Amino acid sequence: xxxxxxxxxxxxxxxxxxxxxxxxxxxxxxxxxxxxxxxxxxxxxxxxxxxxxxxxxxxxxxxxxxxxxxxxxxxxxxxxxxxxxxxxxxxxxxxxxxxxxxxxxxxxxxxxxxxxxxxxxxxxxxxxxxxxxxxxxxxxxxxxxxxxxxxxxxxxxxxxxxxxxxxxxxxxxxxxxxxxxxxxxxxxxxxxxxxxxxxxxxxxxxxxxxxxxxxxxxxxxxxxxxxxxxxxxxxxxxxxxxxxxxxxxxxxxxxxxxxxxxxxxxxxxxxxxxxxxxxxxxxxxxxxxxxxxxxxxxxxxxxxxxxxxxxxxxxxxxxxxxxxxxxxxxxxxxxxxxxxxxxxxxxxxxxxxxxxxxxxxxxxxxxxxxxxxxxxxxxxxxxxxxxxxxxxxxxxxxxxxxxxxxxxxxxxxxxxxxxx
Ligand SMILES: Cc1ncc(COP(=O)(O)O)c(C=O)c1O
Numbered sequence: 001x002x003x004x005x006x007x008x009x010x011x012x013x014x015x016x017x018x019x020x021x022x023x024x025x026x027x028x029x030x031x032x033x034x035x036x037x038x039x040x041x042x043x044x045x046x047x048x049x050x051x052x053x054x055x056x057x058x059x060x061x062x063x064x065x066x067x068x069x070x071x072x073x074x075x076x077x078x079x080x081x082x083x084x085x086x087x088x089x090x091x092x093x094x095x096x097x098x099x100x101x102x103x104x105x106x107x108x109x110x111x112x113x114x115x116x117x118x119x120x121x122x123x124x125x126x127x128x129x130x131x132x133x134x135x136x137x138x139x140x141x142x143x144x145x146x147x148x149x150x151x152x153x154x155x156x157x158x159x160x161x162x163x164x165x166x167x168x169x170x171x172x173x174x175x176x177x178x179x180x181x182x183x184x185x186x187x188x189x190x191x192x193x194x195x196x197x198x199x200x201x202x203x204x205x206x207x208x209x210x211x212x213x214x215x216x217x218x219x220x221x222x223x224x225x226x227x228x229x230x231x232x233x234x235x236x237x238x239x240x241x242x243x244x245x246x247x248x249x250x251x252x253x254x255x256x257x258x259x260x261x262x263x264x265x266x267x268x269x270x271x272x273x274x275x276x277x278x279x280x281x282x283x284x285x286x287x288x289x290x291x292x293x294x295x296x297x298x299x300x301x302x303x304x305x306x307x308x309x310x311x312x313x314x315x316x317x318x319x320x321x322x323x324x325x326x327x328x329x330x331x332x333x334x335x336x337x338x339x340x341x342x343x344x345x346x347x348x349x350x351x352x353x354x355x356x357x358x359x360x361x362x363x364x365x366x367x368x369x370x371x372x373x374x375x376x377x378x379x380x381x382x383x384x385x386x387x388x389x390x391x392x393x394x395x396x397x398x399x400x401x402x403x404x405x406x407x408x409x410x411x412x413x414x415x416x417x418x419x420x
Contacts (some may be wrong), residue, residue, distance in 0.1 A: 084229075091260060125145065147420065207228075209243045323403075330407060331347070
């Protein structure tokens with residue numbers, strides 16, 4: 001844009017911002033939570049058992065035991081993660097807990113023949129990425145090393161170079177489908193290279209494959225995810241792949257079932273570590289989920305209901321971005337085919353300002369930097385939008401404010417850099 005055009009844009013943005021601040025909205029686009037009407041699709045869970053508590057093997061789900069989960073839910077986890085059911089643990093309500101427990105166990109105990117990671121271990125964090133992944137590593141004392149994301153998953157050139165050069169790099173986070181927050185999914189080529197990483201990395205290296213959005217498509221024709229399991233089997237690295245998923249955004253975010261899968265030795269060793277922490281998961285809740293989601297086709301049919309609510313909200317965000325920022329050169333954004341987030345890169349140096357301006361107008365955004373290790377985005381440019389929770393009209397209202405804040409901060413910055 002010419003300086004004249006930028007000045008005109010800035011003048012309008014300032015007037016609009018003053019108007020927005022005069023009537024602040026009180027809206028929140030921060031966390032990727034399902035909306036209440038999405039949660040209601042699973043209300044059938046309530047009372048679904050009608051006094052029948054036996055699983056398919058005849059075990060009483062109300063009692064202790066069954067540390068790997070009930071067979072019905074291990075089958076469901078296997079279908080979601082596309083792995084053999086014998087290698088699946090169906091656990092409690094949070095996959096994040098399993099990820100924490102897995103990293104903790106890797107650090108302190110190791111898995112079978114794999115020695116503990118010990119002090120000085122490092123973790124590769126694709127950026128932009130999921131703040132809670134990074135927080136697990138930081139809390140457990142790992143050094144977080146950023147690596148770039150691409151449109152087809154984490155940048156494998158950077159990752160291969162890093163692990164080959166530094167054996168203290170012990171793990172890599174991957175959200176393979178509709179990543180948080182860019183929405184990118186891994187390609188076949190990236191999956192093959194991920195599966196081969198343990199052959200060039202230091203001992204005990206683990207790919208942490210968090211397939212949180214495995215069935216969370218926004219289209220009717222989703223691209224199938226390449227099989228990490230088959231690729232790792234072929235590469236002989238199954239014991240270095242840790243796969244996670246959960247029903248948090250299928251049924252109830254606070255009352256679902258989490259899944260874990262790994263190669264035989266790691267699976268056995270991790271379950272041994274878990275055996276000191278619990279006698280068995282909530283199998284009654286697992287049985288309720290088995291009744292609600294008897295198989296993958298019925299789970300997919302359930303997810304189509306979510307799609308019907310989520311798609312218009314994503315469309316509203318994307319149309320607002322197109323209308324307010326298209327052709328301005330002041331932002332670029334992702335157009336996800338699933339998941340819960342849209343990532344927006346604003347003019348470098350303005351992400352924090354955009355968040356502050358939006359707050360003045362009553363719109364809460366995820367803090368700038370949250371998508372990077374230690375909360376620090378060196379370019380101060382990436383913002384994560386989460387449109388699932390507010391009603392559609394609120395998403396539209398919040399987006400009008402957001403877009404204007406990006407225009408305002410971006411035009412000011414550009415004019416500062418290039419006044420004439
Ligand atoms: C990539 C990713 N993994 C995991 C989670 C949380 O999973 P859970 O509810 O199973 O702990 C989220 C929630 O936003 C997420 O985006």
